[in-house]
Amino acid sequence: MPSAISPELPKWKRPAKTSVALDWADISVIDLSTFDEPGGKEKLAEELRHAVQTTGFFSVTGTGFTDEEVTRQYSIGQAYFNRPLEEKAKPELRCDFGKGNYFGYRAANEKRIQGTEVLDNIESVNIPKFIPQLASEPRDSFFDPYLSEIEEFSRRSLAIASKIFTLFALILELPPDYFSSRHAYESKSEDHLRYMLYHPRPEEQDALVQNTWSRAHTDFGSLTLLWSQNVAGLQIKTFDGTWKYIPPVDGGIICNVGDALQFWSKGYLKSTIHRVVRPPPDQVDGDRLGLFYFVRPGDNVDIAPAPSPLLRRLGLITDAELQNDRPKVTGLQYVRERVKNYHDHTDYADRKGQKFRVGDLEIEDEAA
Numbered sequence: 001m002p003s004a005i006s007p008e009l010p011k012w013k014r015p016a017k018t019s020v021a022l023d024w025a026d027i028s029v030i031d032l033s034t035f036d037e038p039g040g041k042e043k044l045a046e047e048l049r050h051a052v053q054t055t056g057f058f059s060v061t062g063t064g065f066t067d068e069e070v071t072r073q074y075s076i077g078q079a080y081f082n083r084p085l086e087e088k089a090k091p092e093l094r095c096d097f098g099k100g101n102y103f104g105y106r107a108a109n110e111k112r113i114q115g116t117e118v119l120d121n122i123e124s125v126n127i128p129k130f131i132p133q134l135a136s137e138p139r140d141s142f143f144d145p146y147l148s149e150i151e152e153f154s155r156r157s158l159a160i161a162s163k164i165f166t167l168f169a170l171i172l173e174l175p176p177d178y179f180s181s182r183h184a185y186e187s188k189s190e191d192h193l194r195y196m197l198y199h200p201r202p203e204e205q206d207a208l209v210q211n212t213w214s215r216a217h218t219d220f221g222s223l224t225l226l227w228s229q230n231v232a233g234l235q236i237k238t239f240d241g242t243w244k245y246i247p248p249v250d251g252g253i254i255c256n257v258g259d260a261l262q263f264w265s266k267g268y269l270k271s272t273i274h275r276v277v278r279p280p281p282d283q284v285d286g287d288r289l290g291l292f293y294f295v296r297p298g299d300n301v302d303i304a305p306a307p308s309p310l311l312r313r314l315g316l317i318t319d320a321e322l323q324n325d326r327p328k329v330t331g332l333q334y335v336r337e338r339v340k341n342y343h344d345h346t347d348y349a350d351r352k353g354q355k356f357r358v359g360d361l362e363i364e365d366e367a368a
């Protein structure tokens with residue numbers, strides 16, 4: 001059982017910002033502290049509409065998370081990764097990619113990149129929601145002393161996401177809880193809190209894979225929360241086709257729409273293509289530690305267009321489509337297929353333009 005007082009850990013130190021002049025994306029800042037004010041949601045919804053139609057990535061502030069709480073999560077992540085590989089990589093603690101199950105540990109250096117001899121430099125660990133239905137999923141006993149604070153962080157993360165879902169529902173003129181009810185904390189889903197570490201690679205190796213640390217993709221789920229980080233490398237493909245860096249937003253969480261929300265909204269809410277590249281010279285020597293909450297659709301939720309009056313008016317959905325009695329594609333089926341298709345290989349190969357289907361959903365795994 002977690003102890004009431006969590007043990008001390010070496011305090012993680014946030015790396016300095018780069019002094020290299022990079023081509024930064026213009027990211028809207030949505031201040032959620034005004035959410036409960038009269039008219040607050042409506043105003044934020046308009047700001048968000050603009051953000052998702054220009055860059056697709058946005059940041060939220062006023063989330064209630066203190067810098068100390070966020071640093072603590074990084075400290076936990078750092079201490080976890082500092083342990084020997086044999087402890088982290090026990091078979092029962094690993095992600096079971098054959099089943100499309102992303103809970104648990106993913107080791108670095110096990111897959112090749114784009115058919116070269118260069119190895120994947122990412123290790124990560126995904127922690128499920130703290131609900132009884134997920135109690136038997138892999139969870140490293142390293143986390144035991146910290147479980148109560150990790151659980152609180154996980155629950156508060158989804159609460160932030162819920163506010164954003166409410167804004168999306170307002171934008172689409174749906175009942176305010178249309179999306180948040182499909183992502184309830186107590187309902188089983190593939191949501192996870194993630195600590196993720198990129199290990200720097202020698203420059204010659206990076207050169208062989210076009211400096212790719214994570215290939216261009218769109219996120220699988222509904223919404224991704226990425227605690228702003230100073231080590232540059234994350235880039236988005238802007239709507240005019242150029243790649244721009246996501247800038248650090250102090251105290252902010254970077255958010256992006258995932259493909260599930262794009263399916264529900266028939267593309268009105270766009271899941272922006274992004275990738276991670278080798279950081280600039282003044283940041284490339286250290287590890288790049290990231291903290292995320294990936295929101296996935298509830299296991300039993302149907303991934304089908306939402307009956308949005310706005311989407312109807314825009315001609316993006318028709319009544320026939322809404323009445324269509326097609327077989328349901330559930331959140332669990334969809335997410336598991338995607339994880340399997342992306343990760344259950346020995347190589348993160350170049351897969352540009354390749355499509356696959358889950359039910360009636362057409363999916364491109366590597367965005368061109």
Ligand SMILES: O=C(O)CCC(=O)C(=O)O
Pocket residue numbers: 214219226233234274275276290
């Ligand atoms: O590390 C990052 O900044 C982004 C990672 C990412 O896009 C992902 O894991 O889906």
Ligand SMILES: [Fe+2]
Pocket residue numbers: 217218219274
């Ligand atoms: Fe991503």
